[in-house]
Structures are given as C-alpha cells and as structure tokens.
Amino acid sequence: MSPIDKAERKRAYATLGFAVTGLVIAWTIVFPWIGQQTSIRRMIERNESHGIDPTAMFYTDLENMSVQDGMLRRINDH
Amino acid sequence: MPQHPNDAAASNDFPPTPEVSISARGLRHEDILAILIGGGVLVLALICGWASILGTENPHPWKPYFGKPGGWVSNPIPALTKSLPAILMPFVLSIVAFGAAQKLQGKCVKRFAVGFVGVFVLAAIAFLMSSQETVKHFNLEFALWALLLGLMISNTIGTPNWMRPALLTELFVKSGLVILGAEVLLHRLLALGLPGIFVAWLVTPVVLISTYWFGQRILKIPSASLNMVISADMSVCGVSAAIATAASCKAKKEELSFAIGLSLIFTVIMMVALPIAVKAMGLSSTVGGAWIGGTIDSTGAVVAAGAALDSVAEETAATVKMIQNILIGVTAFGVAVYWVTFVERDPNGDRPQISEIWKRFPKFVLGFVGVSIVATLISQYVDGGEDLISATVNGATTTIRSWFFCVAFVCIGLQTRFADYAQYLRGGKPVLLYVCGQSLNLVLTLAMSYLMFGVLFAESVEKLSQEQATEITAPASIDTAPQPIAPQPISPAATEPVEPQ
Numbered sequence: 001m002s003p004i005d006k007a008e009r010k011r012a013y014a015t016l017g018f019a020v021t022g023l024v025i026a027w028t029i030v031f032p033w034i035g036q037q038t039s040i041r042r043m044i045e046r047n048e049s050h051g052i053d054p055t056a057m058f059y060t061d062l063e064n065m066s067v068q069d070g071m072l073r074r075i076n077d078h
Numbered sequence: 079m080p081q082h083p084n085d086a087a088a089s090n091d092f093p094p095t096p097e098v099s100i101s102a103r104g105l106r107h108e109d110i111l112a113i114l115i116g117g118g119v120l121v122l123a124l125i126c127g128w129a130s131i132l133g134t135e136n137p138h139p140w141k142p143y144f145g146k147p148g149g150w151v152s153n154p155i156p157a158l159t160k161s162l163p164a165i166l167m168p169f170v171l172s173i174v175a176f177g178a179a180q181k182l183q184g185k186c187v188k189r190f191a192v193g194f195v196g197v198f199v200l201a202a203i204a205f206l207m208s209s210q211e212t213v214k215h216f217n218l219e220f221a222l223w224a225l226l227l228g229l230m231i232s233n234t235i236g237t238p239n240w241m242r243p244a245l246l247t248e249l250f251v252k253s254g255l256v257i258l259g260a261e262v263l264l265h266r267l268l269a270l271g272l273p274g275i276f277v278a279w280l281v282t283p284v285v286l287i288s289t290y291w292f293g294q295r296i297l298k299i300p301s302a303s304l305n306m307v308i309s310a311d312m313s314v315c316g317v318s319a320a321i322a323t324a325a326s327c328k329a330k331k332e333e334l335s336f337a338i339g340l341s342l343i344f345t346v347i348m349m350v351a352l353p354i355a356v357k358a359m360g361l362s363s364t365v366g367g368a369w370i371g372g373t374i375d376s377t378g379a380v381v382a383a384g385a386a387l388d389s390v391a392e393e394t395a396a397t398v399k400m401i402q403n404i405l406i407g408v409t410a411f412g413v414a415v416y417w418v419t420f421v422e423r424d425p426n427g428d429r430p431q432i433s434e435i436w437k438r439f440p441k442f443v444l445g446f447v448g449v450s451i452v453a454t455l456i457s458q459y460v461d462g463g464e465d466l467i468s469a470t471v472n473g474a475t476t477t478i479r480s481w482f483f484c485v486a487f488v489c490i491g492l493q494t495r496f497a498d499y500a501q502y503l504r505g506g507k508p509v510l511l512y513v514c515g516q517s518l519n520l521v522l523t524l525a526m527s528y529l530m531f532g533v534l535f536a537e538s539v540e541k542l543s544q545e546q547a548t549e550i551t552a553p554a555s556i557d558t559a560p561q562p563i564a565p566q567p568i569s570p571a572a573t574e575p576v577e578p579q
Contacts, residue, residue, distance in 0.1 A: 009235075016234040027210055032152035035212035043386075044215045050385045050392070054217040054349070055208055056378030057483075058318050059400040060261040060476050 108249055111179045113445030115249075116256025116479075119175065120449060123474045124456075124466065131469045132462045138473025143167040145477060147206040149214065154206050168481040169198050175253070176246060186243065193244030197492070200227045201484040217345055217379040220480070221317055221487045225335050228491015237492045247489040251325055252442040254482035255410075257475050258318065259449030260467065262407040263457055266400060273530035273539060277368050278401035281522045285313040286409070289515030297507045302421055303329035306413060307337040308508055312515050314409050315402045316341050316375030321483065322406045326414040326443055327421070331490040332498040340512050341375045348516075349379040353386040361528075364539050367391035368527035371398025373519050394531070407450045414443045 034040055047054060056062045127138045145164025150157035173194055180190045204224035208214060231237060237245075268275070286309050293305035306327045311320035317338050324334040352374060356366035367384050370391070374380045377399050384395030418438040423430050430438075456463040502508050531539050 012235045016230060019230050019234065023207075027154070027207060027213075028152050031210055031212040035151065035215075040212065040215075043382075044211060046385060047215055047382050050381075052378065052381050052385055053214065054376070054378040054382040055214050055219045056381070057219060057221075057316070057376070057480070058258065058261055058476075059377050059396070059403045060471050061480075062377065062381060062396070063472075 107441070109252060109441035109445075111182065112249055112252030112442045113256055115175045115179060115253040116259070116445060117449065119171070119253075119257055119478055120260055120470075120475060123470045123478075127466055127470045127473070131466050135465075136469075138469045140167075141473035144171075144474055146480065147202065147209050149209045149211060150206075151211045154210070157209065158202075158206060165202055168478055171478065172198065172481065172485065176249065179246075179249060180243075189240075189243040190246075191244075193241040196238070196241045197244045197485055197488050200224070200231075200488045201481065203227060204484055204488065215382070217349055217376050217382070218342060219317060219376070219378075220484050221335075221338055222342055224484050224487035225339075225491040225494075228488045229494060229496065230491075232492045232494060233496050241492065245489040245493055247331060247486050247493065248325070250482045250486035250489065251321060254479040254486065255322055255325060256442060256445040256449055257479040257482070258322075259407070259446040260453040260475055261471050262404050262446075262450040262453070263467070264404060264407070264450060264454040265458055267404050271535075271538075273368075273535040274398060274401055276530045277372050277523065277526050278398055278405065281372055281519070281526050282313055282402055282405055285515060285519045285522060286310060288518055289313060289511065292514060293507075293511045297511055299507050299511060301330070301333060303327045304333040304337065304502065304508060305511065306417075307333055308340065308511055309515060310409055310413065311337045311341045312344075312375060312512055313519060314406055315377060315399065316345065318377075318403065319406045319409060322410040322446070323413050326410045326440055327417045328440070332494050333502075335487070335490050335494065336499055336502050336508065340509065344512065344516065345374060345376045345379045348374045349376075349383045353383050356387060356391070362532060363388050363390035364394045364531040365527045367394030368398050368531050369520075369524050371395035372402070372523035372527065373516070374399075377403060407447055410443050411447050414440050 035044060051063055053062065123138070123140060126140060130136050130139050143164060144167050145161055147154070147161045147165065148157045173191055176194065177187045177191055180187050201220075201224055204220050204227055207223040208218060208220040267279075289309040289312065290305055293299045293309065294302065299305045303324070307320050307324045307329050310323035311317070313319075314323075320334060320337050320341065323329075324337070352370050353366075356369065361369065366387055367390065370383045370387075371380050371394060374383055374395075377396075380399040381392060381396045384392035415435075418435045419430065422438055453467050457467045458464075460466070
C-alpha cells in the first residue's frame with residue numbers, strides 16, 4: 001500500500017469515526033433534549049396514551065388496529 | 079431516436095426477469111426463491127399457530143421469539159440487551175432461509191453467512207435508532223436509518239469485501255413482499271363501505287395515474303421508474319407502496335431510497351400541518367379523518383395525525399389508510415403488467431406477445447398477490463381463520479418481513495454512492511413532481527371526503543361514528559381501545575391544540 005493510499009484510508013476511517021460520533025451525540029443527547037420540549041412532549045404523550053406508533057409502515061404494524069376491525073365488523077352487520 | 083423511457087433497464091437493480099421454467103434452473107431464479115422463502119415462512123408460521131391459536135385467544139407461539147429492539151429515550155443499552163433474545167431468532171431464520179437460497183444458486187453459503195452477520199448488525203442498529211422516543215414520534219422509520227448506516231460505510235471506508243456476498247437486496251425485498259401479501263386482506267377494502275370506496279379506490283388511482291402522466295409528459299423526468307415509485311409512494315401508502323412498486327417496475331435501488339427519503343420528509347410536515355388545517359377549515363371529524371387518511375403517506379403518521387383531532391377522526395383516518403394499504407396488491411400487479419406491456423417494449427416494435435410479457439413479468443408479484451388471496455380466503459371461509467391470520471401476522475410475520483426490509487435497506491446503502499443521488503436533485507424535478515402530485519391529492523381527497531362523508535353519506539357515517547364512540551367508551555369489548563374521547567365537532571376550543579414543530 002502506497003503512502004498516499006495509507007493517508008486516504010486513514011482519512012476515510014477518521015470521517016467514518018466522526019460521523020458515528022455525530023450520530024451517538026444526536027441520539028443520546030440532542031433527540032432526548034428535543035423530546036423534552038413542551039410541544040413535542042405533548043405530542044409524544046398523546047401518541048403514547050393512544051398506543052400509536054407513528055413509524056408503523058403498514059396497518060398491521062399498529063397494535064391498536066382492533067378498533068378498525070371493529071368498524072369493519074359493524075359495516076358487515078349493517 | 080427517442081430515448082427509451084426506462085433507459086436504465088440495462089443497469090437496473092431490480093433486473094428484468096429471465097424465462098422461468100419448472101426446472102432446477104427455474105428454482106434457482108430469484109423470484110421463485112423469494113416465493114419459496116416468503117411462502118415457506120408463512121406456511122411454517124400458520125402450521126405452528128394452528129394448534130395453539132384455534133379456539134383460544136392465545137397469541138402466536140412465535141411472538142416471544144421474534145422481535146425488534148424496544149423503545150428508549152437516552153440510553154439504548156437496556157433496550158438492546160432486553161430485546162437480544164428476540165432479535166436472535168429473526169437472524170437465525172434469515173441466515174437459514176437465505177443461506178439455503180444461496181446453496182440452491184450454487185454460491186458459497188459460508189461467505190454469505192459471514193457477510194450477513196455484518197449486514198444484520200447494521201439492521202439491528204437501524205431499528206434501535208428508529209425506536210428512540212423522539213425519532214419514533216417524528217415518524218422517522220427504520221428504512222431511513224438503515225440507508226444512512228449503509229451510506230456512511232460505503233461512502234467513507236467503502237463496503238468491506240467480506241460483506242458483499244450478503245448484499246442480496248432484491249431477494250430480501252421480494253421475500254419480504256411475499257410475506258407482506260398475508261397482510262393484504264382483500265375483504266378489508268370494504269371497511270368503510272361506499273364512502274370509503276370512493277375516497278380510497280377512486281382518488282388513489284386517479285392521483286397515481288395523473289402524477290405519473292404529469293411526470294412523464296410535463297416534467298419529462300428521465301427515469302420512468304423513478305416517476306412511478308414517487309407517484310405510488312405519494313398516492314398509495316408511503317414506504318410499503320414504494321418498495322412494492324419499485325420491485326414491480328424494476329426501479330434502481332437509489333430511486334427507491336430517494337423516493338422514500340422524499341416521502342418521509344413530507345410526511346413529517348403533513349403529520350403536523352394537516353390537523354391544523356382541518357381545525358382551521360372547521361371540517362367534521364369524519365371528513366377531516368378521511369382527508370388525513372387519504373393524503374398522508376405513512377400509516378403510523380396518519381393515525382398520529384388523526385389522533386391529534388379526536389377518536390372518530392383517528393378511526394376514519396386509520397381505516398381509509400388501511401384500505402389504501404390493501405390497494406398495494408392491486409397497484410403492484412397493475413404496475414408490473416403496465417411495465418412489461420408498455421414501458422419495456424421497443425418503442426419502434428410491435429406490441430409484445432403474451433409469451434414475451436410472461437417472460438418479463440416479475441414472478442414474485444404473483445406470489446405476493448397469491449398469498450394475499452389465500453390469506454383472505456382463510457380469513458373469510460375457515461372457522462377461526464380470521465383469528466389465525468391475525469395472530470400469525472401480528473405475532474410473527476410482520477416482524478420477520480420488517481427485518482427483511484431493514485436488511486434490504488442496509489444493502490441499498492452499502493451499494494450506493496452519494497453521487498448517485500445528485501442526478502435526482504439536479505433541476506429539482508422529482509421534488510416538484512412530489513409537490514404537484516401531493517397538491518392534487520390534497521384537493522381531490524378533500525373534495526371526495528367532503529362529498530362522501532359530509533354530504534351524500536353524512537347520516538350513515540354519523541351513525542357509525544356514534545357506534546364507534548359507544549364501543550370505545552365500553553373498553554370491555556376491545557382490550558386495546560384508546561382513551562375514551564367523545565366524538566364532537568372539531569373546533570379550536572374543543573380539541574387539543576397541535577403546535578407546529
């Protein structure tokens with residue numbers, strides 16, 4: 001490996017290390033702090049109290065879908 | 079000479095499907111392997127669930143063993159250690175299933191297994207990132223973080239060679255989609271009766287087709303597949319529709335990830351803005367809920383936005399979204415047929431023969447639609463079938479297909495350079511396409527929601543809403559019902575204010 005390759009490789013690892021450090025800081029300090037702000041806290045608590053996971057990709061990812069099943073049943077009953 | 083609309087076909091990441099026959103060669107084909115893996119997982123889960131679920135209210139026996147990292151606020155370690163046993167089983171199942179597929183394809187299983195360990199660890203970190211409390215409530219899904227982790231590695235130190243044998247993006251995506259088929263229960267398309275049919279069935283295809291047409295004819299977006307993935311992602315149901323459509327129209331990996339990134343950014347904005355708009359316009363809970371359900375891309379964000387209004391809006395929004403979720407089966411099939419019939423044909427040649435269409439058709443779509451039909455039939459016509467399907471999906475297969483998708487997004491990140499995205503940002507056409515398509519979606523869905531839920535079927539909708547409120551205030555009938563909230567007309571004074579973030 002030439003000295004230039006070595007230096008580039010070092011720089012690449014340093015960049016990755018820098019990015020990982022940024023992520024760790026964001027996830028362990030910045031996001032928890034944002035989550036404590038009043039308006040955000042209110043949104044989080046409302047979602048939690050309703051059992052809502054906003055990251056649900058499909059309706060089956062929602063634990064609370066039994067309510068919607070209830071609507072389907074009522075439609076069928078009518 | 080006019081450029082072929084899907085010029086990228088030669089270097090497509092979801093490559094055209096070669097001829098498949100029921101032979102050893104056919105069995106080695108990726109689409110067939112995806113059907114075998116997805117179908118195999120489902121059959122196994124159904125068999126295991128059959129004995130322990132039928133006639134009881136027991137959860138699926140796999141439920142304790144298949145999971146994802148749990149929620150956390152500032153320290154992820156306890157969440158990770160607590161979930162480790164439940165993370166281990168999806169890993170074992172994946173390595174066995176995809177390892178067998180590698181063996182069938184004549185590739186080295188050991189090299190795949192070594193690489194898969196690295197890919198799976200990154201997927202677990204992505205899940206952990208998405209389960210941080212604030213991140214989760216801003217609807218920033220695992221797909222985004224899986225992509226980011228992969229991109230960080232590939233664009234700095236480069237994807238390690240030992241990981242490369244495990245970068246089976248298409249196989250992971252297609253197997254996950256076949257499993258997803260069991261969640262596409264067709265009878266649920268009728269969940270909101272006639273008004274729901276009009277809002278979800280009529281507006282969704284109209285917006286999808288209009289946006290695609292606008293992108294091709296007016297904006298002249300060079301890649302038809304990118305145009306289709308953005309159109310489906312925006313008009314149908316976000317990430318899941320983008321994945322299904324990208325695989326059906328053989329889009330490039332970076333096109334899929336670009337469309338998903340775009341959708342997630344706009345979802346966060348709409349999740350906050352739409353409830354405010356509903357209140358400002360003085361819409362009723364059902365009209366507002368239907369509008370939210372028909373326009374916000376992501377399912378979880380729809381429910382969160384509906385809940386910001388009231389319980390009736392939440393239920394209406396979630397049910398409209400559920401209908402749209404189920405439309406992805408029809409969308410994936412329709413897009414696959416359209417692609418092989420019209421987009422991939424030689425513009426100067428004749429219309430392709432049926433045999434040619436069949437040869438190019440992505441066969442995994444048949445597995446996806448077939449599983450959906452079988453699951454619907456079991457759910458509707460087998461005694462206890464609905465409970466069996468529901469327990470199997472909720473207790474086992476939803477988690478498994480989420481892992482398959484997460485691993486696929488890690489692979490996409492590991493195979494993509496940041497420079498690959500630059501071409502899509504140049505000129506801003508894809509962003510403009512999304513904004514124009516979503517604007518049309520907002521106008522059409524509002525008009526249809528108002529007409530159906532506010533004028534034509536107002537009385538029967540009101541009756542249903544009252545029944546729903548009664549059911550929610552009687553929690554004995556539904557264990558997981560949300561907090562009792564009486565339905566009422568939405569007014570700024572009557573509802574909790576939603577503040578923009």
